Amino acid sequence: MEADKTLDVKGLNCPMPVxxxxxxMDGMNSGEVLKVESTDKGSKSDxxxxxxxxxxxxxxxxxxxxxxxxxxxxx
Numbered sequence: 001m002e003a004d005k006t007l008d009v010k011g012l013n014c015p016m017p018v019x020x021x022x023x024x025m026d027g028m029n030s031g032e033v034l035k036v037e038s039t040d041k042g043s044k045s046d047x048x049x050x051x052x053x054x055x056x057x058x059x060x061x062x063x064x065x066x067x068x069x070x071x072x073x074x075x
Contacts (some may be wrong), residue, residue: 001060001071003035004028010067014042018050021072025056028074033059036070043068 007024009017017038025034036047044061047070051058057073 001035002033003071004032006035006037008037009043010037010039012038013040014046016040017043018046021047021050021070022054025054025072025074030074032074034072034074036068036072038068038070039066040068043070047072 005024005028007020009020012020017036017040021034021036028034048058048061051072055075057075059071059073062069
């Protein structure tokens with residue numbers, strides 16, 4: 001999947017991945033896609049909850065070798 005921006009929050013623990021995701025999404029234009037790479041297991045539920053709360057769309061969520069990868073589309 002193509003992303004307009006990539007955010008690397010690997011090595012950061014809750015709540016930093018979702019805080020940095022929010023800050024990055026706030027600076028993006030409507031329709032743009034953000035790829036988030038995290039190693040924090042809590043980010044799986046945190047990023048999904050963030051998307052539901054803000055109305056941004058979680059396009060994809062997967063795990064590759066201990067890294068959680070999310071694709072979020074700005075509303």
